[in-house]
Amino acid sequence: MDEVIADPIDKFITIYQQEHGYNYTLDQMHGKEFRELLPPELDHTLREYINRKGFFRDLKVIKDSQEVLAELNKKYDVFIVSAATEFPNSLEDKQAWLADYFPFISWTNIMFCGYKIVNTDIMIDDRTKNFTRFNGRKLLFTSPHNVMLTEYERVNNWKEAAEKLL
Amino acid sequence: MDEVIADPIDKFITIYQQEHGYNYTLDQMHGKEFRELLPPELDHTLREYINRKGFFRDLKVIKDSQEVLAELNKKYDVFIVSAATEFPNSLEDKQAWLADYFPFISWTNIMFCGYKIVNTDIMIDDRTKNFTRFNGRKLLFTSPHNVMLTEYERVNNWKEAAEKLL
Structure with missing residues (x-):
């Protein structure tokens, strides 16, 4: 879900802007985890935000994921x-x-x-x-933290996933 | 979990005794689902009880499951x-x-x-x-609803599971 169909990074950026005054950007994450951008004194706060009731309830949907998963779901048995x-x-x-954004x-x-x-x-x-632990075909969905990795077949976005799988 | 390490049937019996005055017993379930014991007018209530917040929070633990799973967990990679x-x-x-009764x-x-x-x-x-949907070794754990089935290798309780697997 996270960073594939749901976007926690956008919410992290908003939280640290509103509550701590930092203006992080996706470009700064190139090859890094969001946590690595934080100053040491805020390091512990990220898990606290993630564990807050409601954190995952209003995440934005990753671009094109609804349309492409709806199509994939007609051809494949899709599991989240x-x-x-x-x-x-x-x-x-x-x-x-999931019930709100992927009711199918x-x-x-x-x-x-x-x-x-x-x-x-x-x-x-x-x-x-x-x-x-997985023996099937592995498709690495591009996210800022994984852009430097080269050892897996990659899909950069849902349009590319559609081209490969539909 | 249910009917293998956690006991919802005992809770069903208690609920229908306290709230509806029925005295169901495990013997009546022989080869049946608990739901089949209910009079038609109560049929819809079972799902309502199951879906109530808290229903699964205080179930009794199935006999010997804690001790045997703790031992199995030393020999195998156990997943719930x-x-x-x-x-x-x-x-x-x-x-x-699970955190309360199976902290390991x-x-x-x-x-x-x-x-x-x-x-x-x-x-x-x-x-x-x-x-x-499963390709490995299948062990049917005995529960009142499945006692009539013969097509699978069976364990009648956790002591028998221990004998087979430890």
Whole structure:
């Protein structure tokens, strides 16, 4: 979900602007995690924001993800597999968010987990760590933190995912 | 989780005794779902109870599950894979319940889902429908609703699971 169909980075930028006066930009993240931009005294705050009830409830949708997933869902059996159990307060927010923006994904095809031990044919993910337990075709979805990585087949956006898979 | 490490049936019996005056017993369920015991006018109430916030938060633990899973967890990489997204109000209750009774299971190894599309070696489950998408060794955990089924390798309780797997 995060950085693939939902956009937490945009929300991080807004929070640190409004609550701490920083003006971070996506360009600064090139190859880095957002957390690495923070001054040491704010390092601990990021997990606190993420764990706040409601954090995941109003994230913006990643461009073209609704249209392309709706099309993919006609051709494939699409599952949303989200690393979420690290932040238990996110679970119900994430499912409610999916119901709002991806109503064509049934509850049967939603999975909240830690390690992604799924047996699907294809995985689209922005985190290479999620590929380590996965045996199918791996598509690295471009996000600022992963732009320097070269070892995986990449999709830069949902239009490219559509070209490869539809 | 349900009917394997957590006991919703005991809670159903208590609820229908306290709120509706029925005295159901496990013997009546032999080969049936609990719902089949209810008179038609109460049929719709079961889903309402299950979907109530808090329903899954105080379930009793199935006998010997804590001790045996703790031992299994030393030998195997144990995951808890629970069909939960049908009832979104259950998600946070289920994770908090696991933290209370199975604290040795890390958030990395918890999965809340609809269909159980996992690539583990073994699945212990009381519902044969969860075996249909699974390619590993299937162990049917005995529960009143499944006692008539014969097509799967069965474990009648956690002591038997320990004998097979430890």
